[in-house]
Amino acid sequence: MSTPKNLVIVESPAKAKTIEKFLGPDYRVMSSYGHIRDLKKKTFSIDVDKDFSPIYEIPEDKEQLVADLKRAATKADTVWLASDEDREGEAIAWHLYEVLGLKPEKTRRIVFHEITKNAILHAIENPRSIDLARVDAQQARRVLDRIVGFELSPVLWKRLKPTLSAGRVQSVAVRLIVERENEIRAFRSEPYYRVSAVFIPEGDESHAVRADLSQRLDNEAEARAFLEACKDVAFKVGDIDVHPLRKAPAPPFTTSTLQQEASRKLGFPVSMTMSVAQRLYENGHITYMRTDSVNLSAEAISAMSKLIKERLGEKYLHVRAYHTSSKGAQEAHEAIRPTYAETETLPDATPQEQKLYTLIRRRAIASQMADAEIKKTTVEITATGIDHTFTATDETVVFDGFLREYSESSDDDEAATQSNPNAGLRTGMPMRYTDIEATERFTQQPPRYTEASLVKKMEELGIGRPSTYAPTISTIQQRGYVERGENEGQPREYNTLSLKNGKISSETRTIMAGANKGRLVPTDTGMIVNNFLTEYFPNVLDYNFTANIEEKFDEIAQGKLAWNKEIAGFYTIFHPAVDEAMTIKQGGLKFGERMLGKDPATGKPVSVKIGRFGPVVQVGSPDSEEKPQFASLLKGQSINNITLEEALKLFEFPRTLGTFEDSEVTVAIGRFGPYVRHDNKFVSIPADFTPAELTLEQAIELIVAKREADEKKTLRTYDEDPGVVLLNGRFGPYIAYNKKNYKLPRGIKKPETLSYEEVKKIIAEADAAPAKPKRATAKKKK
DNA sequence: CAGTGAGCGAGCTTCCGCTTGACTT
Numbered sequence: 090m091s092t093p094k095n096l097v098i099v100e101s102p103a104k105a106k107t108i109e110k111f112l113g114p115d116y117r118v119m120s121s122y123g124h125i126r127d128l129k130k131k132t133f134s135i136d137v138d139k140d141f142s143p144i145y146e147i148p149e150d151k152e153q154l155v156a157d158l159k160r161a162a163t164k165a166d167t168v169w170l171a172s173d174e175d176r177e178g179e180a181i182a183w184h185l186y187e188v189l190g191l192k193p194e195k196t197r198r199i200v201f202h203e204i205t206k207n208a209i210l211h212a213i214e215n216p217r218s219i220d221l222a223r224v225d226a227q228q229a230r231r232v233l234d235r236i237v238g239f240e241l242s243p244v245l246w247k248r249l250k251p252t253l254s255a256g257r258v259q260s261v262a263v264r265l266i267v268e269r270e271n272e273i274r275a276f277r278s279e280p281y282y283r284v285s286a287v288f289i290p291e292g293d294e295s296h297a298v299r300a301d302l303s304q305r306l307d308n309e310a311e312a313r314a315f316l317e318a319c320k321d322v323a324f325k326v327g328d329i330d331v332h333p334l335r336k337a338p339a340p341p342f343t344t345s346t347l348q349q350e351a352s353r354k355l356g357f358p359v360s361m362t363m364s365v366a367q368r369l370y371e372n373g374h375i376t377y378m379r380t381d382s383v384n385l386s387a388e389a390i391s392a393m394s395k396l397i398k399e400r401l402g403e404k405y406l407h408v409r410a411y412h413t414s415s416k417g418a419q420e421a422h423e424a425i426r427p428t429y430a431e432t433e434t435l436p437d438a439t440p441q442e443q444k445l446y447t448l449i450r451r452r453a454i455a456s457q458m459a460d461a462e463i464k465k466t467t468v469e470i471t472a473t474g475i476d477h478t479f480t481a482t483d484e485t486v487v488f489d490g491f492l493r494e495y496s497e498s499s500d501d502d503e504a505a506t507q508s509n510p511n512a513g514l515r516t517g518m519p520m521r522y523t524d525i526e527a528t529e530r531f532t533q534q535p536p537r538y539t540e541a542s543l544v545k546k547m548e549e550l551g552i553g554r555p556s557t558y559a560p561t562i563s564t565i566q567q568r569g570y571v572e573r574g575e576n577e578g579q580p581r582e583y584n585t586l587s588l589k590n591g592k593i594s595s596e597t598r599t600i601m602a603g604a605n606k607g608r609l610v611p612t613d614t615g616m617i618v619n620n621f622l623t624e625y626f627p628n629v630l631d632y633n634f635t636a637n638i639e640e641k642f643d644e645i646a647q648g649k650l651a652w653n654k655e656i657a658g659f660y661t662i663f664h665p666a667v668d669e670a671m672t673i674k675q676g677g678l679k680f681g682e683r684m685l686g687k688d689p690a691t692g693k694p695v696s697v698k699i700g701r702f703g704p705v706v707q708v709g710s711p712d713s714e715e716k717p718q719f720a721s722l723l724k725g726q727s728i729n730n731i732t733l734e735e736a737l738k739l740f741e742f743p744r745t746l747g748t749f750e751d752s753e754v755t756v757a758i759g760r761f762g763p764y765v766r767h768d769n770k771f772v773s774i775p776a777d778f779t780p781a782e783l784t785l786e787q788a789i790e791l792i793v794a795k796r797e798a799d800e801k802k803t804l805r806t807y808d809e810d811p812g813v814v815l816l817n818g819r820f821g822p823y824i825a826y827n828k829k830n831y832k833l834p835r836g837i838k839k840p841e842t843l844s845y846e847e848v849k850k851i852i853a854e855a856d857a858a859p860a861k862p863k864r865a866t867a868k869k870k871k
Numbered sequence: 872c873a874g875t876g877a878g879c880g881a882g883c884t885t886c887c888g889c890t891t892g893a894c895t896t
Contacts, residue, residue: 123890238886759876823896
C-alpha cells in the first residue's frame with residue numbers, strides 16, 4: 090500500500106476508524122488520544138515571574154504515540170488537525186502543531202460536529218487556521234486550575250492533614266453536599282395530616298372515585314374534628330373542570346441527562362453509565378457519549394423521521410430542533426443518539442449495554458415525536474357544613490404521541506398521578522363515602538444528593554465538564570470528603586384516623602424514615618475542609634466563581650483580553666490569601682478541633698480533631714512533657730457530636746473478652762475498623778454492633794460465622810502442605826500460599842482436581858517470572 | 872464475591888480536561 094498523501098488527526102480512535110471509511114485511500118486517520126502535552130505532573134510548572142508562562146511536557150505514556158504521529162506527519166503532504174471545535178480541542182490542535190513541528194503551508198485546521206460523510210467532506214473543503222485566541226483561553230483555564238489546585242492543597246496538608254486536595258471543581262462539589270447536610274441538620278420535621286377518601290355515586294356501587302382533600306390539616310384534633318363533621322353530611326359532585334394538557338418530549342441525551350436517567354431508571358452509578366456507554370460507542374452503536382449538546386444531525390433526524398412515519402404514521406412525527414440551556418456548554422459534538430435508529434436489539438450486547446442502548450434510542454426517537462395530548466378532569470366533591478373540598482383528578486391520554494416511546498422520570502417519585510374513572514359524574518350528583526382516611530405525614534427534609542443529582546446541580550452551576558463529572562465524584566469519595574450512605578433509616582410511627590360506616594377508628598403504623606442509603610453524605614473531614622476553605626477562600630468556593638471566570642475566558646477567546654493579565658489579576662489577590670491561610674494561628678486548637686472536657690482520671694484535656702489518619706480523640710496536650718494519647722473515631726461517630734464518655738471508651742481497646750477453644754478472644758480497633766482476634770485470626774465486627782459492649786458470646790458467634798464463610802470459599806486443601814490453599818475469590822479460583830496469591834493459568838475447568846505438584850509448579854513459575862514493570866509502556870497496535 | 876489488622880512522625884501528597892487501556896489473585 091502506498092503512503093496516503095493526507096494525515097488526519099482526531100481525538101478519539103473510534104472516531105478515527107469511522108472517518109477513515111468516509112475518506113478513502115488518500116487519507117490516513119490517526120488519533121491523539123486526547124491531549125498530548127500538559128503542565129508537568131509533579132511540579133507547579135508555571136513561571137509566575139515570566140507572565141505565568143506554562144511549562145509543558147509530553148507525559149511518559151504519550152511519548153510513543155507522539156513519535157508515531159511525528160513519523161506519519163513527516164511523510165504526509167498535508168496534515169489535517171481535526172480535534173474538536175471547543176476550547177480543549179483547539180488547544181490539542183495547537184499542541185500537535187507545536188510538538189510535531191508542523192509547517193504552516195502543509196497544515197490545515199478543520200472541525201466538524203457530526204460524524205457523517207457530508208459533515209466531514211464539508212469540513213475538508215473549509216479549512217481554517219488555528220484560533221490562537223481560543224488556545225489562550227484554554228491556557229488560562231489550565232493555568233488557573235493548576236494555581237488553585239497546587240496552592241490550596243498544600244495549605245490543607247499543613248493545616249489539616251496530608252494527601253488532602255482542593256480544586257475549583259471538587260471543592261465546590263463538596264460544598265454543595267456539606268451545605269445540604271447542614272440544611273438537613275437544621276431541619277425540624279413537622280407533622281400534619283392529609284385526608285383522602287373513596288366516594289361512590291348514590292346507587293352505583295361499581296363506580297369508586299378516589300379523592301384527596303386539597304388542604305393539609307394541622308394536627309390530630311383537627312383531623313378528628315374534620316372526620317366527625319363528615320359523618321352525617323350529604324356529599325355531592327361540585328364543579329367539574331375539563332381541560333386539555335399537552336406534554337412535549339424531552340430533548341435527546343447529553344452526558345449529564347443520560348447519567349441522571351440511567352441512575353433513576355436503571356439504578357446505574359454514573360461511572361457505570363459512562364463505561365457501558367463507552368463500549369456502545371466503541372462498537373459503533375451510539376454517537377459520542379461525552380457531550381453537552383442536544384443537537385442532532387440532519388441525517389439522524391431524517392432517519393428517525395422515516396422510522397417514526399413507517400412504524401407509527403405521520404401523525405406521530407414532529408421534527409424538532411433543541412437548544413441547550415446549560416451554562417458554559419461548548420457543543421463540540423452531537424447529542425447522544427443511536428447510530429442506526431432502526432436497530433433495536435444489539436448483537437452480542439451485555440444486558441447492561443442493551444438496557445442503556447434502549448434508553449438512549451427511545452429518548453432520541455421520542456424527541457422527534459408529536460406532543461402527547463391528555464384530557465385532565467378535576468371533579469370537586471363537597472358537602473354543606475364542610476369547609477374543605479375534596480378533589481378527584483383524572484388524566485386520560487387522548488393521543489399518546491411521544492409517550493409511546495419514552496416517558497421521563499423525575500427525582501421525586503411521590504408525584505405519581507393516579508387515574509380515576511371520573512367519566513359519568515355530573516354536577517349535583519349525590520355521593521356517598523365508603524372510607525375517609527386522615528394520615529399523619531411529616532414535612533420532608535431536603536433530600537441528600539445522589540451521584541446523578543449532584544451532576545445535575547454541577548451542570549446548572551457550570552462546574553465541571555462531561556468528561557469530568559464521573560471522575561470528580563470518585564475523587565471526592567477517594568479523598569474521604571464524602572461517602573455513600575449505608576443507613577436504611579429508622580422506623581417512625583404515624584397515626585391514621587379512618588371513618589367507615591359512620592365510625593372513626595385510629596391506628597398507629599410505622600414506616601422507615603431518614604434513610605441515606607446510596608446517597609452522598611459528607612464525612613467529618615469533608616465538613617472541616619469545607620469550613621476551612623469557605624472561611625479563608627470564599628471567592629474560590631463561591632458558586633458563581635466558575636461562571637464569572639468563564640465570562641473572562643470567553644473574552645480571551647474573542648481576543649478582547651490577554652490571558653496572562655487576567656491570571657495575574659487573580660493571582661495578586663489569591664496568593665496573599667494562601668500565605669495568610671498557611672501561617673495564621675488560632676489559640677492552640679487546630680482548625681475544626683473540638684474540646685470535649687477533661688479526663689476524670691488524669692485531668693488531662695480531651696479533644697477531637699482531624700488527625701493524620703482521620704478523625705481522632707486526643708488525651709493530653711502536645712505542649713506538655715508527656716506525649717498525648719490518640720484513638721481513632723469509629724465509623725458512625727462524628728467530631729461534631731461525640732461525647733466525652735464515648736471518646737474515653739475508645740481507649741479501652743484492645744479488650745480481652747475471655748477464652749474460646751483455649752485461645753484468648755480480644756476485641757480491638759484496627760485500620761479497617763473494629764475486629765475480634767482469636768487464634769491469630771481476625772474477624773471484622775459489623776457496624777450494627779457496638780465494639781465497646783461486645784460480649785464473649787457475640788464474639789464467638791462472629792468467629793464461627795467467619796469460619797463457615799471461609800470453608801465455603803475453600804475449594805480444597807493439601808495434606809502435603811497445609812499452607813497451600815485453593816480459594817474461590819472475587820475473580821474466580823486462585824491459590825494462596827505464604828501470604829501471596831497466585832492466579833491459575835487459563836483454561837483450567839476444574840481447579841479442585843489440581844494436584845499438589847501442579848499447584849507447586851504454578852507457584853514456582855509465578856515466583857520465577859520477572860516482576861511486572863512498574864510503568865506501563867505505550868503499546869503499539871499493529 | 873475477599874483480604875487487610877498502626878499510630879501522630881520522614882517524605883509524599885495536589886488541580887481540571889482531553890482520551891483509552893489493562894485486566895486484577
